Amino acid sequence: MEEREFDVVVIGAGPVGEVAAGRMTAGGLSVAVIEEELAGGECSYWACMPSKALLRPVELVEAAKRIQGVRGAEVDPAAVLARRDKVVKRTPDGGHDDSGQTEWVRSICAEFYRGRGRLAGERRVEVLSGGEVSQLLTAKHAVVLATGSRPTVPPIPGLREAEPWGSREVTNVDVVPDRVVILGGGVVGCESAAMLAGLGSSVTLISRGGLLDRNEPWAGELVADGLRSQGVNVRTELQVSEVSRAADGTVTVKAGDEAFVADQIVSALGRRPATAGIGLESVGLDASKAVDVDDSLRSTQLPWLYAVGDVNGRNLLTHMGKYQARACGDVLVARAKGEPDGSPKLTAYADHEKTPQVVFTDPQVASVGLTEKAARERGYDVRVVDYDIGWVAGASLVADDYTGKASMVVDEKRGVALGFTFVGQDVAELLHGATVAVTAEVPLETLWHAVASYPTVSEVYLRLLEAYGL
Numbered sequence: 001m002e003e004r005e006f007d008v009v010v011i012g013a014g015p016v017g018e019v020a021a022g023r024m025t026a027g028g029l030s031v032a033v034i035e036e037e038l039a040g041g042e043c044s045y046w047a048c049m050p051s052k053a054l055l056r057p058v059e060l061v062e063a064a065k066r067i068q069g070v071r072g073a074e075v076d077p078a079a080v081l082a083r084r085d086k087v088v089k090r091t092p093d094g095g096h097d098d099s100g101q102t103e104w105v106r107s108i109c110a111e112f113y114r115g116r117g118r119l120a121g122e123r124r125v126e127v128l129s130g131g132e133v134s135q136l137l138t139a140k141h142a143v144v145l146a147t148g149s150r151p152t153v154p155p156i157p158g159l160r161e162a163e164p165w166g167s168r169e170v171t172n173v174d175v176v177p178d179r180v181v182i183l184g185g186g187v188v189g190c191e192s193a194a195m196l197a198g199l200g201s202s203v204t205l206i207s208r209g210g211l212l213d214r215n216e217p218w219a220g221e222l223v224a225d226g227l228r229s230q231g232v233n234v235r236t237e238l239q240v241s242e243v244s245r246a247a248d249g250t251v252t253v254k255a256g257d258e259a260f261v262a263d264q265i266v267s268a269l270g271r272r273p274a275t276a277g278i279g280l281e282s283v284g285l286d287a288s289k290a291v292d293v294d295d296s297l298r299s300t301q302l303p304w305l306y307a308v309g310d311v312n313g314r315n316l317l318t319h320m321g322k323y324q325a326r327a328c329g330d331v332l333v334a335r336a337k338g339e340p341d342g343s344p345k346l347t348a349y350a351d352h353e354k355t356p357q358v359v360f361t362d363p364q365v366a367s368v369g370l371t372e373k374a375a376r377e378r379g380y381d382v383r384v385v386d387y388d389i390g391w392v393a394g395a396s397l398v399a400d401d402y403t404g405k406a407s408m409v410v411d412e413k414r415g416v417a418l419g420f421t422f423v424g425q426d427v428a429e430l431l432h433g434a435t436v437a438v439t440a441e442v443p444l445e446t447l448w449h450a451v452a453s454y455p456t457v458s459e460v461y462l463r464l465l466e467a468y469g470l
């Protein structure tokens, strides 16, 4: 079989693999990209894009209810689903059209292979189509893994047999179920509850802990309040013991001494790196774990192997994966050309303590950096200040009786912010200012001079600094 050589072979053309390939071809490297499903990955068709397309109209209608003088806003489920279809390029047969993305891959002068990529020894990759090896590729410099993640279905008795929906089915829903039970109080569980309730389902959300437990504890409580006011039956600290599906399709979920009956069940119980079936064993790596990488995204075990995005398990977020991809792409260009590879731009250090995330529930949760608990665990000299966003003049104009909260976690030794959390309507767009402050480690006394316009919600930064004592 003909074997082709490229400088770099990228396995996976999700958002992260695509960005890595783009940086490398721009830097003059020859690159092959292999994709087994759809170029654009989970994010474009089954995750970020459709979920936000469904959530936005729901959020707008809820916002309209919170302001005197607006009448008649309502969700039109059929039109919302049709708009989602456009966003995810749905085809008449229910599939998705990724031609725009494959054309983009070709436009950056990368070679696109449709098939499954599998490592077959050092710097060698097989492309499989229909189970057969259709092409052998060798990488002169490196193989980049960008295979993403897969949902996990824990061994809850009866869950797998009940054939639960996952996030793919929720985000691509065509017929909205009347009654749904969602398992999992993480981001997927909370966003799914908000979107299905907004589209008309009667939703029960069950979490064994609180909601959004990686955030400040009060953030999850405010989201629980918001979901309840959308009509969601939020049940926290409740462990599911058994799931069963009857012949008529009805699902029963047993938890504690209660039974919840629904037409559909959603499993939103986490994701794990997609490391299975990609040949990691052929190069001596353990396929049951994320691919461990350093800050240049290079495997800590094999100098020619890189892993970016969900597959390395660092931060399962599109923007962080793409950030890693830029570092990885650029560092590979530098290393291939024998140029210096140590500049800060070539390392993904923001992965550790400076990661931003927005949860698009109503209220939204926008956070960056460390929570109070995480900061204390890392040994920082911590002080936390918080402020009720509803007291900010700008917020009172955004919504009548605006409900929300902001907090700032400060490293007292250096006088810089380690983290911010905002919960409330439309706080997503507040976040980047906080991300700049945390990433650049701006002294609070300097942040004081970043004056927010009146009357915007951003004046919450001033209020936090005043609460701190400036």
Ligand SMILES: Cc1cc2nc3c(=O)[nH]c(=O)nc-3n(C[C@H](O)[C@H](O)[C@H](O)COP(=O)(O)OP(=O)(O)OC[C@H]3O[C@@H](n4cnc5c(N)ncnc54)[C@H](O)[C@@H]3O)c2cc1C
Binding pocket: 011, 012, 013, 014, 015, 016, 017, 034, 035, 036, 037, 038, 039, 040, 041, 042, 043, 044, 046, 047, 048, 049, 051, 052, 115, 116, 117, 118, 146, 147, 148, 149, 167, 171, 188, 274, 277, 278, 308, 309, 310, 311, 315, 316, 317, 318, 319, 320, 321
């Ligand atoms: C419901 C949901 C909503 C989300 N919303 C957000 C959000 O709002 N914001 C955010 O930042 N993140 C969000 N995320 C997370 C985000 O989707 C992921 O972090 C992101 O998709 C990771 O990108 P990736 O390229 O690493 O992986 P993926 O998007 O999973 O892409 C990996 C690609 O690799 C391909 N592939 C896998 N194995 C092989 C192989 N062996 N050969 C060839 N191709 C292969 C796959 O087919 C896929 O196309 C959400 C996730 C979910 C589930």
Ligand SMILES: NC(=O)c1ccc[n+]([C@@H]2O[C@H](COP(=O)([O-])OP(=O)(O)OC[C@H]3O[C@@H](n4cnc5c(N)ncnc54)[C@H](O)[C@@H]3O)[C@@H](O)[C@H]2O)c1
Binding pocket: 154, 155, 183, 184, 185, 186, 187, 188, 189, 191, 207, 208, 209, 212, 240, 268, 269, 270, 271, 316, 317, 357, 358, 359, 360
């Ligand atoms: N807006 C966004 O940024 C966004 C949206 C969706 C997903 N994502 C990303 O996707 C990833 C996956 O999200 P997720 O919500 O599936 O995972 P998650 O890890 O955030 O939440 C999983 C939930 O399942 C629960 N759980 C796990 N095992 C369980 C068990 N055996 N029994 C009962 N409960 C159990 C956990 O306690 C948790 O509540 C996240 O890392 C997230 O960052 C991001």
